[in-house]
Amino acid sequence: MRAYILRRLAQSVLVIWAVTTIMFFMFRVMPADPTAILLERGLSDEARNALLEQWGLTGSLWDQYVAYLGNLLVGDFGSSFLYRKPVWEVLTPLIINTLWIAVPGLLLGAALGAAIGTAVGWARRGGKLERTGIFLATVIRGVPNFVIGIALLTVFSSTLGWFPGFGMGDPGQNVGFARYFTLDFLHHLALPLIAVIIYFMPENLLLMRSGVVENRTEDYIELVRAKGVSQGRVAWHAARNSMLPLITWLFPALAETIAGIVVIEIVFSWPGVGRELVLAVTRQDYPVAQAAFFLLAVMIVLANLAADLVYGKLDPRVVYK
Amino acid sequence: MTSTSLATPENRTASPATMQALATLNDRLAAKPAAHLRVEKLSIAYSTARGPFHAVDDVSFEVKPGTNLGLVGESGCGKSTVIKALIGLQPEGTKVSGQALLDGQEILGLSERALQDVRWTKISLITQSAMNSLDPVYCIGDQICEAIQAHESVSRATAWARAEEMFALVGLPASRLHDFPHQFSGGMRQRTVIAMALALNAGMLLADEPTTALDPIMQSQIMSRIRGIHEHMRRSMILVTHDIAVVAETCENTVVMYAGKVAEKGPTTDVLARPLHPYTMGLQNAFPRLPVKGQPRQALISIPGIVPNLLRPPPGCRFAGRCPFATERCHIEAPAVTAVGAQSAACHYIDRAPEFREAAARPETWRKLGAGA
Numbered sequence: 085m086r087a088y089i090l091r092r093l094a095q096s097v098l099v100i101w102a103v104t105t106i107m108f109f110m111f112r113v114m115p116a117d118p119t120a121i122l123l124e125r126g127l128s129d130e131a132r133n134a135l136l137e138q139w140g141l142t143g144s145l146w147d148q149y150v151a152y153l154g155n156l157l158v159g160d161f162g163s164s165f166l167y168r169k170p171v172w173e174v175l176t177p178l179i180i181n182t183l184w185i186a187v188p189g190l191l192l193g194a195a196l197g198a199a200i201g202t203a204v205g206w207a208r209r210g211g212k213l214e215r216t217g218i219f220l221a222t223v224i225r226g227v228p229n230f231v232i233g234i235a236l237l238t239v240f241s242s243t244l245g246w247f248p249g250f251g252m253g254d255p256g257q258n259v260g261f262a263r264y265f266t267l268d269f270l271h272h273l274a275l276p277l278i279a280v281i282i283y284f285m286p287e288n289l290l291l292m293r294s295g296v297v298e299n300r301t302e303d304y305i306e307l308v309r310a311k312g313v314s315q316g317r318v319a320w321h322a323a324r325n326s327m328l329p330l331i332t333w334l335f336p337a338l339a340e341t342i343a344g345i346v347v348i349e350i351v352f353s354w355p356g357v358g359r360e361l362v363l364a365v366t367r368q369d370y371p372v373a374q375a376a377f378f379l380l381a382v383m384i385v386l387a388n389l390a391a392d393l394v395y396g397k398l399d400p401r402v403v404y405k
Numbered sequence: 406m407t408s409t410s411l412a413t414p415e416n417r418t419a420s421p422a423t424m425q426a427l428a429t430l431n432d433r434l435a436a437k438p439a440a441h442l443r444v445e446k447l448s449i450a451y452s453t454a455r456g457p458f459h460a461v462d463d464v465s466f467e468v469k470p471g472t473n474l475g476l477v478g479e480s481g482c483g484k485s486t487v488i489k490a491l492i493g494l495q496p497e498g499t500k501v502s503g504q505a506l507l508d509g510q511e512i513l514g515l516s517e518r519a520l521q522d523v524r525w526t527k528i529s530l531i532t533q534s535a536m537n538s539l540d541p542v543y544c545i546g547d548q549i550c551e552a553i554q555a556h557e558s559v560s561r562a563t564a565w566a567r568a569e570e571m572f573a574l575v576g577l578p579a580s581r582l583h584d585f586p587h588q589f590s591g592g593m594r595q596r597t598v599i600a601m602a603l604a605l606n607a608g609m610l611l612a613d614e615p616t617t618a619l620d621p622i623m624q625s626q627i628m629s630r631i632r633g634i635h636e637h638m639r640r641s642m643i644l645v646t647h648d649i650a651v652v653a654e655t656c657e658n659t660v661v662m663y664a665g666k667v668a669e670k671g672p673t674t675d676v677l678a679r680p681l682h683p684y685t686m687g688l689q690n691a692f693p694r695l696p697v698k699g700q701p702r703q704a705l706i707s708i709p710g711i712v713p714n715l716l717r718p719p720p721g722c723r724f725a726g727r728c729p730f731a732t733e734r735c736h737i738e739a740p741a742v743t744a745v746g747a748q749s750a751a752c753h754y755i756d757r758a759p760e761f762r763e764a765a766a767r768p769e770t771w772r773k774l775g776a777g778a
């Protein structure tokens with residue numbers, strides 16, 4: 085088990101290194117000048133060269149690469165070209181903002197999807213619940229998630245006016261850490277969070293349903309029924325076994341899901357790391373973009389590792405070698 | 406009758422309080438009487454895309470308390486269908502009619518909620534395919550405890566201690582209760598399923614081909630284990646098998662089913678020594694019999710042909726297409742059930758049974774038919 089985890093970690097490091105390297109060279113070969121933004125604000129040539137030097141954009145590509153990796157190893161992502169601040173300082177609050185919609189959104193999406201999927205899978209075949217459940221889930225899954233976001237905005241913000249449609253807090257509210265504990269923040273959080281849930285739920289629901297449908301006719305379910313336990317308990321056995329395929333899908337799917345969250349952040353102007361990533365690329369703020377991609381790669385790799393380990397916890401038949 | 410006294414699992418880990426609770430539970434369970442089951446005119450039709458499929462038609466039999474009833478017949482004759490209906494496990498949409506009185510209580514057509522109270526407390530099941538009958542993600546002990554705790558308000562420790570005793574009863578070490586199904590061999594899983602069926606000392610045990618999936622050595626081991634337990638606990642039991650030799654060794658009474666109907670039934674000794682129905686005679690030929698001293702070993706003769714399609718059951722005797730003694734009448738008119746003492750059979754020519762028996766023992770009687778068909 086320990087050997088397995090160590091080997092997987094080593095593989096993960098390799099993957100992250102590869103992603104980092106690719107990102108690094110991609111940004112360097114793009115024919116664009118990151119100082120362009122600043123030039124517009126009237127930057128002298130001298131100042132420009134000094135900046136390039138400071139940003140580590142002088143010297144051969146190889147030298148730049150080695151310097152970049154060396155800095156990464158000590159957790160130094162460099163400074164943002166635009167904000168003129170260390171990347172960490174720029175990203176940390178944005179990461180926290182993203183986690184606010186991503187973590188509860190994905191957890192609730194998965195949990196609700198699994199619960200409803202179990203109910204739909206356990207319902208009478210061809211009955212109303214089954215048909216409605218599958219229909220709704222399939223439709224929502226087919227809708228691009230910016231449409232979900234815009235629909236939510238149109239209905240609950242523009243038309244009904246129940247929720248604010250923009251950003252994370254009204255002006256003049258608390259800033260810093262204290263803001264997370266205000267009603268105003270929760271008010272702003274609601275719509276993007278709901279968007280993440282709606283976006284993530286259908287796939288979970290459909291996977292869980294097909295698992296339960298498959299499992300409910302298995303012999304072991306018949307014996308559980310024969311034992312005279314409650315119906316809920318019987319359904320639980322089917323659900324518990326259906327979680328296995330769900331888990332294998334769930335964690336790797338996070339990669340794709342993160343892309344979806346980027347879109348939701350943009351639609352709701354949620355100041356998260358995904359939105360910043362897109363902005364950073366268009367602004368050629370390489371250090372920020374590279375750091376964001378690096379963090380994404382780390383998250384995805386860790387999610388895959390977590391999937392393996394959780395699967396092993398849930399399925400006694402799995403042996404780690 | 407202390408049904409569990411022979412169980413003495415090694416490595417007992419339970420506390421004195423648990424042992425006390427276990428003793429109370431054991432006494433309560435041991436006090437359960439063996440059940441009496443009376444099945445009357447049981448008919449079962451599956452709903453299929455091509456209309457109702459009459460898998461079981463007008464089946465009646467009785468299981469007296471503490472006795473063992475053998476239910477035999479080829480594959481597809483409706484044995485499992487009967488068993489499943491008795492514990493309410495028929496698929497949705499299946500039409501079940503007739504009566505099944507378990508200690509006087511009608512158990513057909515109960516609601517799922519009402520079934521919960523009957524299942525495992527009064528009637529339990531040893532399934533046909535123990536290989537797939539256990540939930541792969543729970544340890545064995547948990548699955549046995551689940552059955553106990555669904556019906557008895559005892560602590561998990563007490564339920565586990567009871568499970569240890571059941572494991573001892575079927576000859577498995579208590580420590581293996583922590584294992585998962587995939588760590589067990591087929592034989593061990595079958596024992597597990599038996600242990601589970603005994604956990605609440607239900608008055609009625611339904612055993613649906615409990616050994617079919619196993620190799621022959623394991624089969625006879627498990628069968629003698631079942632016989633031992635039956636003798637010891639004196640539960641009522643229906644044992645489904647297609648092996649007539651197993652019935653001979655295990656069951657007081659026998660019901661022979663053919664194509665969803667009872668062909669013949671009665672005390673096992675009578676049915677096997679003097680079968681009245683040609684199908685019973687044919688079945689006997691198809692299984693190896695223990696060699697009888699002074700008689701030549703008999704060759705195995707299988708019955709040519711297959712069980713008729715019950716979407717459109719044949720009008721006359723259902724065995725007519727394969728019966729070496731069938732006449733014109735057999736193809737037109739369904740035979741009534743005729744009793745001879747405690748024994749009865751559905752054949753037009755019961756009075757000619759001695760003559761049939763002689764002919765049926767000769768391989769060419771059946772071969773001729775096979776060639777003709």
Ligand SMILES: Nc1ncnc2c1ncn2[C@@H]1O[C@H](COP(=O)(O)OP(=O)(O)O)[C@@H](O)[C@H]1O
Pocket residue numbers: 451452453458460478479480481482483484485486487496
């Ligand atoms: N769920 C079902 N739907 C339709 N037909 C079924 C179903 N289950 C069993 N049958 C049919 O009913 C007949 C009796 O089956 P079964 O009771 O399993 O026989 P046995 O246990 O004697 O081998 C078979 O012809 C089988 O194909």
Ligand code: SF4
Pocket residue numbers: 682683684722723724725726728729730731732735740751752753754
């Ligand atoms: S009724 Fe006719 S066909 Fe049926 S078993 Fe008797 S002899 Fe054979």
Ligand SMILES: [Mg+2]
Pocket residue numbers: 481484485486533613614
């Ligand atoms: Mg069967």
